[in-house]
Amino acid sequence: MPVNIKDVAERAGVSISTVSRVLNNGKYVKPEVRAAVKQAIEDLDFVPNSIARSLVRKKTNLIGVIASDISTSFFSSTLSYIEEEASRNRYNILVGNIKENLDKELNYLQVFKEMQVDGMIIMHEMMNKPIERFLSTLTIPVVFCSAKPSASVNCPSVNINDKQAAYDTVKHLVSLGHRNIGFIGGDTREISTGQHRYAGYLEALADAEIAVNPDWIGFGNLKMQDGYDIMCSFLAREQLPSVVFAVSDDMAVGALNCIVDNKLRVPEDISLVGFDDSGITETVRPKLTSLHQPIQQIGEMSVDILIKMIEGNAPGVKEIVLHHKLVERDSLRSLL
Amino acid sequence: MPVNIKDVAERAGVSISTVSRVLNNGKYVKPEVRAAVKQAIEDLDFVPNSIARSLVRKKTNLIGVIASDISTSFFSSTLSYIEEEASRNRYNILVGNIKENLDKELNYLQVFKEMQVDGMIIMHEMMNKPIERFLSTLTIPVVFCSAKPSASVNCPSVNINDKQAAYDTVKHLVSLGHRNIGFIGGDTREISTGQHRYAGYLEALADAEIAVNPDWIGFGNLKMQDGYDIMCSFLAREQLPSVVFAVSDDMAVGALNCIVDNKLRVPEDISLVGFDDSGITETVRPKLTSLHQPIQQIGEMSVDILIKMIEGNAPGVKEIVLHHKLVERDSLRSLL
DNA sequence: TTAATATATCAAAACGTTTTCAGAGTCGTC
DNA sequence: GACGACTCTGAAAACGTTTTGATATATTAA
Numbered sequence: 208m209p210v211n212i213k214d215v216a217e218r219a220g221v222s223i224s225t226v227s228r229v230l231n232n233g234k235y236v237k238p239e240v241r242a243a244v245k246q247a248i249e250d251l252d253f254v255p256n257s258i259a260r261s262l263v264r265k266k267t268n269l270i271g272v273i274a275s276d277i278s279t280s281f282f283s284s285t286l287s288y289i290e291e292e293a294s295r296n297r298y299n300i301l302v303g304n305i306k307e308n309l310d311k312e313l314n315y316l317q318v319f320k321e322m323q324v325d326g327m328i329i330m331h332e333m334m335n336k337p338i339e340r341f342l343s344t345l346t347i348p349v350v351f352c353s354a355k356p357s358a359s360v361n362c363p364s365v366n367i368n369d370k371q372a373a374y375d376t377v378k379h380l381v382s383l384g385h386r387n388i389g390f391i392g393g394d395t396r397e398i399s400t401g402q403h404r405y406a407g408y409l410e411a412l413a414d415a416e417i418a419v420n421p422d423w424i425g426f427g428n429l430k431m432q433d434g435y436d437i438m439c440s441f442l443a444r445e446q447l448p449s450v451v452f453a454v455s456d457d458m459a460v461g462a463l464n465c466i467v468d469n470k471l472r473v474p475e476d477i478s479l480v481g482f483d484d485s486g487i488t489e490t491v492r493p494k495l496t497s498l499h500q501p502i503q504q505i506g507e508m509s510v511d512i513l514i515k516m517i518e519g520n521a522p523g524v525k526e527i528v529l530h531h532k533l534v535e536r537d538s539l540r541s542l543l
Numbered sequence: 544m545p546v547n548i549k550d551v552a553e554r555a556g557v558s559i560s561t562v563s564r565v566l567n568n569g570k571y572v573k574p575e576v577r578a579a580v581k582q583a584i585e586d587l588d589f590v591p592n593s594i595a596r597s598l599v600r601k602k603t604n605l606i607g608v609i610a611s612d613i614s615t616s617f618f619s620s621t622l623s624y625i626e627e628e629a630s631r632n633r634y635n636i637l638v639g640n641i642k643e644n645l646d647k648e649l650n651y652l653q654v655f656k657e658m659q660v661d662g663m664i665i666m667h668e669m670m671n672k673p674i675e676r677f678l679s680t681l682t683i684p685v686v687f688c689s690a691k692p693s694a695s696v697n698c699p700s701v702n703i704n705d706k707q708a709a710y711d712t713v714k715h716l717v718s719l720g721h722r723n724i725g726f727i728g729g730d731t732r733e734i735s736t737g738q739h740r741y742a743g744y745l746e747a748l749a750d751a752e753i754a755v756n757p758d759w760i761g762f763g764n765l766k767m768q769d770g771y772d773i774m775c776s777f778l779a780r781e782q783l784p785s786v787v788f789a790v791s792d793d794m795a796v797g798a799l800n801c802i803v804d805n806k807l808r809v810p811e812d813i814s815l816v817g818f819d820d821s822g823i824t825e826t827v828r829p830k831l832t833s834l835h836q837p838i839q840q841i842g843e844m845s846v847d848i849l850i851k852m853i854e855g856n857a858p859g860v861k862e863i864v865l866h867h868k869l870v871e872r873d874s875l876r877s878l879l
Numbered sequence: 880t881t882a883a884t885a886t887a888t889c890a891a892a893a894c895g896t897t898t899t900c901a902g903a904g905t906c907g908t909c
Numbered sequence: 910g911a912c913g914a915c916t917c918t919g920a921a922a923a924c925g926t927t928t929t930g931a932t933a934t935a936t937t938a939a
Contacts, residue, residue: 254657258598258603290639294639294647302638303626304630346545468828492804
């Protein structure tokens with residue numbers, strides 16, 4: 208039923224090689240023949256089969272993207288930039304959403320490999336042995352986006368300097384006179400991002416000679432509910448922190464809601480600063496002060512690097528570190 | 544370099560047909576041969592090439608998804624449910640994000656067709672002639688998710704009854720004593736959803752014998768900023784509405800922010816109700832009362848129907864209409 | 880003129896699978 | 910001890926392209 212290149216060739220009275228040549232804008236075909244072929248294509252409403260093309264060219268123009276949770280504001284924004292940049296370069300994206308489910312991640316890695324994707328972008332950090340093993344023997348290019356692979360996996364990453372970012376914001380809080388600084392962190396066991404941000408927090412405290420108070424430290428999975436719950440636990444302590452630094456905007460908003468649900472005010476009673484500078488910072492009131500990650504640039508550079516690798520150019524860089532900055536809005540006040 | 548089925552066959556000392564049989568768990572292969580082949584697969588770290596498989600089977604297990612804007616809370620949630628249901632059924636999704644860009648949409652339709660996707664899900668309503676033409680001659684199954692195609696396109700859709708939903712919520716507002724009811728709608732020119740919701744609003748007003756006041760009616764593209772701007776224009780009028788009904792949660796939140804930025808309170812000064820019941824309803828304060836769309840069900844049914852069609856079963860239904868309901872939270876007060 | 884080159888075309892091989900067909904062995908049954 | 914019914918296996922065709930190599934003609938250079 209579906210019309211193929213052979214049908215076109217017959218109708219135009221030429222060989223399939225010639226049709227292929229006009230399809231690919233090749234040289235060496237007479238103008239009138241070219242026109243005839245084009246006419247036949249039009250007449251028959253022929254659409255080339257890219258599966259067949261991919262098979263012989265060994266190129267699918269497919270990028271597999273693995274994300275932790277695309278329903279989240281940070282990932283959905285990043286994904287949309289990835290899609291845009293990929294589409295601009297004539298690549299299509301296959302998306303796999305694994306919600307902390309490492310089996311699903313491994314499965315997607317395998318399926319993407321079977322599908323012969325030209326490359327993969329991974330926006331997820333948690334790993335286990337099988338995944339590490341898979342990744343370290345994989346010959347398809349992979350780049351980590353807003354995440355860093357464990358040492359045994361040799362893939363470039365594009366990211367900010369998480370430790371420095373956390374350090375800088377805590378330092379800033381100190382400079383505003385804060386000394387009772389709470390911290391809502393991410394998972395520090397397997398996730399290096401979580402470790403780095405926590406390390407930055409600790410180091411800034413140490414530099415300012417502030418003792419760490421475990422009453423004001425909690426860890427979650429970056430989602431709103433965790434921020435809410437952790438903040439509630441802080442509110443149950445004897446003394447309140449003057450500011451809480453959450454390592455994702457979603458957790459910061461959770462904390463914000465917990466605070467206002469408990470009839471306290473931000474920033475009058477407690478200041479709040481988030482991380483990511485995703486869209487959500489401007490959807491809440493007060494608007495959230497947040498550590499800005501250049502999401503668009505992270506997404507775009509991830510695909511640019513990946514495409515370079517796909518096209519055979521060695522990545523050159525092992526790690527791209529982009530600038531961060533604190534974006535001040537209304538959730539943080541100075542104590543001075 | 545990459546190992547193929549032939550290499551496996553040689554190493555196991557069998558023919559490629561036999562390897563293929565064990566790959567597909569076919570009958571008629573001796574246990575010891577099967578074991579030997581499996582061993583060879585393991586030894587060589589062989590991964591079958593699904594491109595080649597797709598070519599002969601004429602089945603890619605690919606679903607193309609076209610969305611208006613995946614960075615939006617409604618679409619990113621829906622997309623995540625679509626991904627989940629697809630993956631559960633061993634389908635992979637290819638996503639195209641077109642931001643109101645109809646050329647990009649047409650391009651994605653064509654590319655997806657070339658890629659031999661088994662089916663497509665479209666979460667977008669705006670159309671132009673070329674797209675209609677394309678869709679009406681397409682033989683690949685398509686389902687519209689949370690959207691309805693124009694009459695000339697014969698594809699099933701899964702949706703709620705938008706007109707009834709708008710009607711019911713406005714009716715409810717009336718029953719709470721509201722008579723000054725503002726409306727922030729979606730595009731009514733090409734988008735039937737927008738038309739239906741507006742029609743429901745108008746009909747409910749008519750039924751309650753309330754005159755429509757154009758001062759309190761505005762239309763936007765469902766995003767937050769539009770809700771903000773439109774609400775600001777309402778606030779500039781002589782008289783304020785007692786409640787505003789926005790046809791997306793994002794626009795309702797925009798309206799909410801406009802109101803609080805102008806030092807008014809929700810719901811004391813103005814009540815607010817949104818549409819979709821997406822995650823954002825619980826991230827703002829006051830929590831947003833919203834017309835609930837069963838997002839998960841919409842996403843899942845879209846792929847279920849699509850898969851049925853892919854597998855050759857006629858859709859049976861032309862239109863699936865799911866239940867809606869108003870979810871009451873804190874942004875709406877009674878005037879009685 | 881002749882040789883060399885550039886243009887134009889086609890037949891056939893290749894890509895890596897699945898599937899069809901036919902043939903060969905193994906049973907059990909009459 | 911022959912017949913049918915399974916079980917097992919492999920050769921070869923097919924899927925729809927691109928690409929290679931060969932051939933033929935036209936154009937240019939000497």
